[in-house]
Amino acid sequence: MSREIAAEPLTPEAFAPFGDVIEARGAPSFRINGGMCDRHHDLARLDFTGPGNPRANISIGFGRPYALPLRLTLVERHPLGSQAFVPMTEDPFLVIVAPDENGVPGRPRAFLTAPGQGVNYLRNTWHGVLTPLGRASNFLIVDRVGGGNNLEEFSYAEPWIVNAV
Amino acid sequence: MSREIAAEPLTPEAFAPFGDVIEARGAPSFRINGGMCDRHHDLARLDFTGPGNPRANISIGFGRPYALPLRLTLVERHPLGSQAFVPMTEDPFLVIVAPDENGVPGRPRAFLTAPGQGVNYLRNTWHGVLTPLGRASNFLIVDRVGGGNNLEEFSYAEPWIVNAV
Numbered sequence: 312m313s314r315e316i317a318a319e320p321l322t323p324e325a326f327a328p329f330g331d332v333i334e335a336r337g338a339p340s341f342r343i344n345g346g347m348c349d350r351h352h353d354l355a356r357l358d359f360t361g362p363g364n365p366r367a368n369i370s371i372g373f374g375r376p377y378a379l380p381l382r383l384t385l386v387e388r389h390p391l392g393s394q395a396f397v398p399m400t401e402d403p404f405l406v407i408v409a410p411d412e413n414g415v416p417g418r419p420r421a422f423l424t425a426p427g428q429g430v431n432y433l434r435n436t437w438h439g440v441l442t443p444l445g446r447a448s449n450f451l452i453v454d455r456v457g458g459g460n461n462l463e464e465f466s467y468a469e470p471w472i473v474n475a476v
Numbered sequence: 477m478s479r480e481i482a483a484e485p486l487t488p489e490a491f492a493p494f495g496d497v498i499e500a501r502g503a504p505s506f507r508i509n510g511g512m513c514d515r516h517h518d519l520a521r522l523d524f525t526g527p528g529n530p531r532a533n534i535s536i537g538f539g540r541p542y543a544l545p546l547r548l549t550l551v552e553r554h555p556l557g558s559q560a561f562v563p564m565t566e567d568p569f570l571v572i573v574a575p576d577e578n579g580v581p582g583r584p585r586a587f588l589t590a591p592g593q594g595v596n597y598l599r600n601t602w603h604g605v606l607t608p609l610g611r612a613s614n615f616l617i618v619d620r621v622g623g624g625n626n627l628e629e630f631s632y633a634e635p636w637i638v639n640a641v
Contacts, residue, residue, distance in 0.1 A: 344605040349538040367532040369520040440509040
């Protein structure tokens with residue numbers, strides 16, 4: 312089986328098994344501020360569980376860029392909480408996920424975002440690290456703070472090669 | 477008393493009585509992803525209370541722009557939850573807040589953001605509506621979903637005029 316993976320455009324349909332696309336797509340949920348603001352409401356399945364008074368927090372990740380083709384060996388998942396990444400720029404970034412196959416990640420999939428798109432990984436979903444392209448940039452992160460072990464890492468025996476769309 | 481208000485640069489110190497500046501300022505809280513990402517951790521005092529199973533949600537507000545000088549009459553507050561606005565672009569925006577004086581808002585203050593800055597209004601803090609400048613743009617919103625009445629509005633009898641820095 313080829314170890315080459317072609318990045319796909321990020322769409323809510325393709326990404327649904329792994330999480331939510333956070334974007335202002337389609338008609339707004341409602342309009343506020345006398346029509347000056349369209350609100351696209353409640354776009355991510357936030358899910359925080361486990362010990363130690365779990366709660367949401369807002370952080371910023373300043374991510375340094377990666378080049379394509381990307382050599383991928385490491386993925387991770389968070390058994391106790393969802394994790395959202397939303398760019399604070401209009402730059403695209405790479406989103407890598409993998410299905411779970413009996414406790415280990417299967418063949419990865421890679422998605423390239425369009426400007427205005429972020430993602431929310433569902434709790435316990437295998438994913439790659441934050442992967443900006445082109446330049447270093449800030450991402451808003453909404454994930455879990457609490458007790459317990461919320462990180463599981465996995466290294467593939469052989470690397471996958473992720474190519475541009 | 478003059479009804480003219482000069483917008484100030486947004487700093488954590490000046491904004492502290494009203495909320496948090498969400499930005500990647502100073503040394504990161506920790507480094508992740510083999511040094512490729514600086515995490516600035518837990519930057520906002522999220523605070524969701526009241527009836528109806530209150531919880532955090534992630535929404536997007538697509539805000540149409542305002543021009544300066546701005547004629548301000550309306551402010552609002554949310555007695556049951558904090559509310560964060562973080563731009564998904566590098567455009568500056570205007571942040572208007574007001575101290576509470578025996579249940580009504582006092583003289584407003586206006587802050588102009590720098591690229592990479594968002595804000596989190598503390599629960600029950602008087603603030604203006606989402607105020608992009610220059611062009612329409614997307615803002616990530618993290619605020620409360622739940623039951624109860626979470627909106628209080630106030631209209632000043634005379635307008636305030638907000639000017640550029």
